[in-house]
Amino acid sequence: MLSPYRVLDLTDEKGFLCGKILADLGADVIKVEQPGGDHSRNLEPFYHNIPHPERSLYWFAFNLNKRSITLNLATADGKQIFKHLVQTADFVIESFPVGYMKKLGLDYSAIKVVKPSVVMTSITPFGQRGPYKNYKASDITLVAMGGLLYITGYPDRPPVRISFPQSWLLAGSSAASATMTAHYYRQITGEGQHVDVPIQASIVWAITNTIPLWELNGVNLKRQGSVLSGRFGDSATQHIIWPCQNGFIAYVIFGGRLGISMGNQQLAKWIDEEGLADNFLRNFDWASYDLAIATKETQSRLEAYAEQLFLRHTKLELYQEGLKRSIKIFPVYSPKDIVKDPQFQSRNFWVKLEHPELNETITYPGAFFKSSEVDTSILRKPPLIGEHNQEVYQELGISKAELAQLKQANII
Amino acid sequence: MIKGPFDGIKVADFSWWVAGPLTTKTLADYGATVVRIESAKRPGGLRTTMPYKDNVPGIDRSGFFAFYNANKYSISLDLEHSQGREVAKRLVSWADFVVENFNPGVMEKWGLSYEDLREIKPDIIMLRTSNQGQSGPFSRLGGLGLQLNALTGFVHFTGWPDRDPLSLMFAYSDYFVPHFAIAVLVAALDYRRRTDKGQMIDLSQSEVCLQFLGPYLMECEANREESVRRGNLHHYAVPHNAYPCKGDDCWCAIAVFSDEEWRNFYKAMGTPPWTKDAKFATFLSRKQNEEELDTLIGEWTINHTAQEVMELMQAAGVAAGVVQKGEDIYQDPQLREVNIFWVMKHREMGDFTHMGQPCQLSKTPARPRMPAPCLGEHTEHVCKELLGISEAEFDQLLIDGAFGL
Numbered sequence: 001m002l003s004p005y006r007v008l009d010l011t012d013e014k015g016f017l018c019g020k021i022l023a024d025l026g027a028d029v030i031k032v033e034q035p036g037g038d039h040s041r042n043l044e045p046f047y048h049n050i051p052h053p054e055r056s057l058y059w060f061a062f063n064l065n066k067r068s069i070t071l072n073l074a075t076a077d078g079k080q081i082f083k084h085l086v087q088t089a090d091f092v093i094e095s096f097p098v099g100y101m102k103k104l105g106l107d108y109s110a111i112k113v114v115k116p117s118v119v120m121t122s123i124t125p126f127g128q129r130g131p132y133k134n135y136k137a138s139d140i141t142l143v144a145m146g147g148l149l150y151i152t153g154y155p156d157r158p159p160v161r162i163s164f165p166q167s168w169l170l171a172g173s174s175a176a177s178a179t180m181t182a183h184y185y186r187q188i189t190g191e192g193q194h195v196d197v198p199i200q201a202s203i204v205w206a207i208t209n210t211i212p213l214w215e216l217n218g219v220n221l222k223r224q225g226s227v228l229s230g231r232f233g234d235s236a237t238q239h240i241i242w243p244c245q246n247g248f249i250a251y252v253i254f255g256g257r258l259g260i261s262m263g264n265q266q267l268a269k270w271i272d273e274e275g276l277a278d279n280f281l282r283n284f285d286w287a288s289y290d291l292a293i294a295t296k297e298t299q300s301r302l303e304a305y306a307e308q309l310f311l312r313h314t315k316l317e318l319y320q321e322g323l324k325r326s327i328k329i330f331p332v333y334s335p336k337d338i339v340k341d342p343q344f345q346s347r348n349f350w351v352k353l354e355h356p357e358l359n360e361t362i363t364y365p366g367a368f369f370k371s372s373e374v375d376t377s378i379l380r381k382p383p384l385i386g387e388h389n390q391e392v393y394q395e396l397g398i399s400k401a402e403l404a405q406l407k408q409a410n411i412i
Numbered sequence: 413m414i415k416g417p418f419d420g421i422k423v424a425d426f427s428w429w430v431a432g433p434l435t436t437k438t439l440a441d442y443g444a445t446v447v448r449i450e451s452a453k454r455p456g457g458l459r460t461t462m463p464y465k466d467n468v469p470g471i472d473r474s475g476f477f478a479f480y481n482a483n484k485y486s487i488s489l490d491l492e493h494s495q496g497r498e499v500a501k502r503l504v505s506w507a508d509f510v511v512e513n514f515n516p517g518v519m520e521k522w523g524l525s526y527e528d529l530r531e532i533k534p535d536i537i538m539l540r541t542s543n544q545g546q547s548g549p550f551s552r553l554g555g556l557g558l559q560l561n562a563l564t565g566f567v568h569f570t571g572w573p574d575r576d577p578l579s580l581m582f583a584y585s586d587y588f589v590p591h592f593a594i595a596v597l598v599a600a601l602d603y604r605r606r607t608d609k610g611q612m613i614d615l616s617q618s619e620v621c622l623q624f625l626g627p628y629l630m631e632c633e634a635n636r637e638e639s640v641r642r643g644n645l646h647h648y649a650v651p652h653n654a655y656p657c658k659g660d661d662c663w664c665a666i667a668v669f670s671d672e673e674w675r676n677f678y679k680a681m682g683t684p685p686w687t688k689d690a691k692f693a694t695f696l697s698r699k700q701n702e703e704e705l706d707t708l709i710g711e712w713t714i715n716h717t718a719q720e721v722m723e724l725m726q727a728a729g730v731a732a733g734v735v736q737k738g739e740d741i742y743q744d745p746q747l748r749e750v751n752i753f754w755v756m757k758h759r760e761m762g763d764f765t766h767m768g769q770p771c772q773l774s775k776t777p778a779r780p781r782m783p784a785p786c787l788g789e790h791t792e793h794v795c796k797e798l799l800g801i802s803e804a805e806f807d808q809l810l811i812d813g814a815f816g817l
Contacts, residue, residue, distance in 0.1 A: 001599040004606075017623070021592065025599040044647060045631045045639065057634060061626025108774075127772065130749030135726050140644065140652060141733030144665035147741045149654060152570065152580055158654040159663055159735050160578070163569045163641045169624045173591035178771035180598035181442050185417035185776050187602055193775040201752045201770035204741055206587035209463065211753070212475025214738035215765050216463040221738055222661070226567075226579040228558075231462060240558065240579040241567060248577055250562035258457060261554075292469070323553050330559040332577055334568045335628045335638040346548040349619055363633050365622045369596045370545070372526065373603070373611035 001374055002027035005183075007091040008082075009066060010073075012040040013165070014199065015095035015123040016062035017172025018179060022091065023065035024367045024376065030089075030392060031068045032082075035410050037385035047358060053385065054357065060382040062172075064353075064364055068383035069392045070412045073104055077411045082106060084396050086114045090186075091179060095123040098133050108194040118192045119182040123175050127198030137199070139165035146203025147210055153223040160223075167199050174202040228252065232291035236299040241332060244310045248332035249318050251310075253302050255291035263327030264289075270325060271305045274312065281305055339363070353381040386412065416443025417776050421601070422798075424500075424507035425449060425484070426524070428456035430586035431541055431557060431617060432513035433481055435593040439509070440483035441769050441778035447503060447794050448481070450787050452488040453816040459787065465761040471787050472760040478784035482754060482766040487795070488788030490816030491522045499814055502799050504529050509597060510538045515554035516546050526612040535610035537600045539593055545616030557583025557617065564621035565628070572643045589620045650698045651677070653706050654735050655713040657721055663735035664713060664721040671695065673730055680728035681712050754780035759789070791815055 002022060007029040009019035023029040031038070041053035048055070071085075072078040083106075086092065092111060094101060101107040101122070108120045122128060125137035132145075140161050143149045153160040175197040182195050204211075210221045219230065226241035238252050254262055264286045271277045280301070291299075310318060315331035322329035331337065344350065351366045367376035389412055393403055406412045421444040425436040433448070440446040450456060458477040465473045487503075490496040500522070504510055510529055512519055519525055519540075529536045540546055543555045561567050561580050571578030596613050604610055622629065628639050646652040646667070654663040668677050674695075678687035686692070686708050691701045698705055713721050718734040725732035734740060741747060742765070750772060758764040769778035795801040801809070809815065 001596075001603040020623075021595050025595060045627055045635065047634050049635060057630045058627040061630060126746050127750045130746045132746040135733075136729060136731040137733065138649065138652075138667035138669070138731045140646070140654070140665045140667050141731045144654065144663070144735040145733040145744075145746075147736050147738070149665060150663075150735050150737050151582075153578070154575070157572065158644065158656070160571060160644055160654075162566060162580075163639070163643075163645075164628065166624075170588055173588045173595075173623075174770050177438060177591040177594035178769070178773060180595045181417050181438070182773050182776070184598050184601060185773075187605065188417070191775060193773055196750075196772040196774070198746075198750050198770065198772075201747060201750050204747060204752060205767065205770045206584065207741075208582035208587075209461070209476040209479065210738040211742055211765060211767070212479045213463045214742050216465055216475045216761075217467060219463070219738075221581075224581065226576070226581075228581060233462075240581070241562070241576065243576070248562075248567070250559045250567070250579065252556075252558065257454075319550075323550060326553075328553060328555040328559060330555060330563045332562045332567045333565055334640075335565055335625065336632045338563075338565055338622065338625070339629055339632050343544055343548045343550040344619070344622070347545055347616070347619070349622075360634070362630055365626050365629055366619070368592050368615070368620050368623050370614040370616075371596075371600075371611050372613075373600075373609055 001025050005090040006030065006088055007093060008032055008085055008089045010092065010094040010096070011123065012038060012095055013043060013058070013062070014168045015093055015172055015175060016040070017169055018093050018121065018123065018175040019066060020062050020064065021173065021176035021368065022179070026374070027091070029066040030388070031063055031066045031383065033068055033070050033385060035070045035072050035412060037070070041385070060362070061364070063382040065380045066383060067388040067392065068386055069389050070386035072411045073106065075411050077406065077409070079105060081396070083114045086111055086118060088396070089115070089118060091183070092118055092120040093123070093175070093179070094121070098124050098128055112192060116192055117186055117190055119179060119186055119195060120192070121175050121179045121195040121197060123171050123197040123199065125199050127201065128196045139167045142167040142199050143203060146200045147207040148203050151207065151210065151221050151223055154225045155223060167203060170206055171197055171199040171202040174205065233293060236291060236294045236296050238291070238299065239303055242307060242310045244313055244315050244318055246314045249310055249315050250330045250332060251306065251328065253299065253306065255289040255294060256287070259289060260286055263322070263325065266325045266327045267306060270321070270327070271309050274309060276305055276308045348377065351377065351379050353379060355381060357384060414443065415781065416441070416779065418442045418444035421445070421509070422507045423447065423509045423511060424503040426510065426512040426514070426519070428513065429458060429556070430480065430583060431589045432511055434587065434590035435539070435541070435597070436484065436511050437480055437482065438590060438594050438769065442776065445798070446484040447790070447798065448484050448486045448785065449489050449500060449503065450486050451490060451816055452788055453490055455787055470760070475761070475764070478758055478761060478764055479767050481784040482756065483781050484785055485790035485794055486785035486788055487791045488815045488817055490813060493814055493816065495809055495812050495814035496816065497522055499795065499799070499809065500524065501532055504532045504536065506799060507533070508537060508601070510536060512539070513541045516542055516551050530610070535604055535608060537597065537604065537610045538612045539597055539615060540612065541589060541593060541615040541617060544618045546614045557586040560585050560618055560621055564618050565625050566621070569639070569641050571641045573641065577641060585617050585621050589615070589617050592620050592623070645702070650695065650702050651705055651709055655706070655710050655721070657713050657718040658716055659718070662718045664718040665733050665735055666709070666721070666725060667731045674698070676728040677725065677730045680724045680730060684712060756780050756783040758783040759786050788815065788817060791817070
């Protein structure tokens with residue numbers, strides 16, 4: 001859908017996902033790497049666990065569908081070439097520290113002189129202004145400052161982060177949304193603009209009802225392990241994760257209409273069929289069960305029946321039988337489970353791409369959407385370092401001889 | 413003055429809970445006219461979820477709902493009622509976008525499938541975002557974002573190696589799916605400007621989740637192995653954890669990557685003697701003795717407030733951040749600077765802080781225009797002003813029960 005548009009993607013891992021989303025939408029996304037390749041090509045995991053800039057599965061996953069050129073933006077020639085490229089582009093995305101692009105003379109005020117209609121997106125830890133704008137940051141400090149860390153974990157342990165960086169992904173997706181919003185304005189008016197993406201604020205967007213809970217009730221939402229707490233009432237908590245025969249599953253015994261839609265009644269029937277119920281469960285009035293006034297004792301008693309049932313079955317049995325009986329039991333999948341899952345396979349989600357340089361085929365998660373109008377099944381393998389130098393630079397009118405000189409001078 | 417980039421874009425919003433409404437919130441915050449179709453007979457889940465103003469439950473008193481629904485109109489319709497469905501169809505013919513996040517089959521039941529919509533408005537853009545997409549054996553199971561945490565690997569990747577996998581306590585994907593939704597909706601709008609063609613977008617929330625997991629899914633086949641949860645450990649950083657600070661359940665996160673940062677880190681602590689111990693002299697030795705190192709650091713941090721630890725570390729060039737609670741974020745000076753919270757007077761709750769937008773567009777910033785709506789607050793306005801329904805017809809619809817009021 002975005003095939004007429006070109007994106008210059010200068011980001012590292014903090015911003016990869018933004019360009020990836022635009023690439024999945026069909027834009028011509030050119031990853032502009034420093035000579036020798038992005039630093040972030042050194043991020044694990046690696047293909048066959050061999051650390052090498054052209055074997056990073058991390059880099060592959062988020063740079064799929066993009067082309068790659070190398071360019072040294074710190075040189076005079078590099079800057080000039082970059083400005084020529086900007087004239088051919090509709091978007092510039094970058095994630096350098098605040099002030100770095102200005103130091104290069106390539107910040108938005110310089111870019112808009114070269115091409116007023118460009119939308120330029122800057123992804124930084126705290127945004128372009130404010131008291132923390134120059135603070136050093138990494139994923140754990142950002143999820144801390146953004147509030148996600150405090151609400152994750154057990155009461156008897158430190159708050160815990162998700163074991164791979166979320167900050168970059170929340171910011172990258174938030175950046176894609178804002179960048180496309182600016183794109184639409186440009187298509188209507190011809191005017192470009194600067195999009196400032198603070199990673200911290202992108203995390204705050206995603207911390208559920210933490211803020212209103214404080215403002216209205218003076219309560220800080222706290223980590224409580226794998227339970228829901230303070231969502232529907234103050235006394236009872238609800239288990240989310242349960243052990244089963246070969247792992248774990250997710251189910252929540254909610255009250256009222258929500259509980260009925262989750263399948264509480266069918267679950268009780270199944271428990272009874274397996275000989276695990278008594279009259280308390282058989283006669284339980286699910287429709288009037290209200291978590292706002294439920295006691296801990298009742299919730300625990302109900303959960304004890306379910307726990308027995310879950311322990312007798314595997315996670316896939318529970319998922320499949322749940323589907324038959326309309327009970328919303330979900331398996332706790334590991335990555336290996338996900339790649340075997342029948343739902344993703346039935347939708348032809350996975351895409352196999354040839355990597356001739358590895359003499360191998362790698363299976364990728366497919367595009368993030370399907371459409372009645374455009375085919376999203378054809379993807380382009382992530383590029384080698386500078387794989388598209390020749391085609392992109394020749395289009396700018398740079399000759400083969402000049403390319404060789406630029407390479408020699410460490411400019412490309 | 414224009415209201416924003418989406419000024420003039422009209423949205424018939426059939427969505428509920430979080431993933432759909434946050435999508436239409438972004439459209440509304442940037443100027444689109446968004447009409448949320450709600451039902452007084454069956455209010456959406458967030459309206460009946462804590463926290464409530466003054467702890468008094470009420471469908472117009474949920475802070476969770478109001479926080480994420482600024483700038484929208486709300487109409488109440490009874491979609492089980494044929495005339496309610498007729499009004500819904502008039503909204504479709506008025507709209508550029510139809511957004512919905514029901515289980516597959518629900519819109520069909522109301523005669524509002526994509527094919528139905530296309531007959532009403534041939535170039536309509538319909539976003540359907542359900543848990544697992546519109547097709548496939550598990551698509552109709554439905555479920556909540558909370559359960560997608562389990563299905564799509566986030567639970568697997570959260571927690572401590574010596575304990576069970578840990579769930580996030582909320583529907584994580586509900587908050588990032590909307591960003592993907594906006595990107596594809598705007599692309600579809602742009603495509604329509606160029607081709608005059610609408611489309612139906614099938615945005616499976618579970619497939620969006622897997623966009624985050626890419627490298628860890630690829631290594632299953634490529635390396636025949638899979639990564640696991642590892643507490644707060646980081647392959648390339650040590651120390652790397654949340655450390656206890658002075659006060660009630662107060663913490664500061666610190667991340668040290670290079671040798672230079674390590675030196676800056678211990679100088680910021682005043683170079684305690686143990687930092688000179690040979691077992692902490694190199695990156696690899698610090699990694700080998702990480703647990704002991706964390707304990708020693710904790711014995712230092714506990715004597716300082718989290719804010720002090722952050723400021724000391726930042727002054728020394730070390731990444732550190734307060735583990736902020738709700739109240740800290742509410743008062744955070746940086747967030748106030750980027751203006752992501754909008755205080756507006758809500759009809760039922762009075763002054764209330766609404767979520768704004770995380771990003772800043774230099775020429776067309778998102779703006780607060782209206783507080784979150786009360787249920788059905790704009791039923792009459794939407795019918796008469798937006799759909800051109802006459803006074804007499806409106807009264808008849810009301811009497812007939814089309815609005816379920």
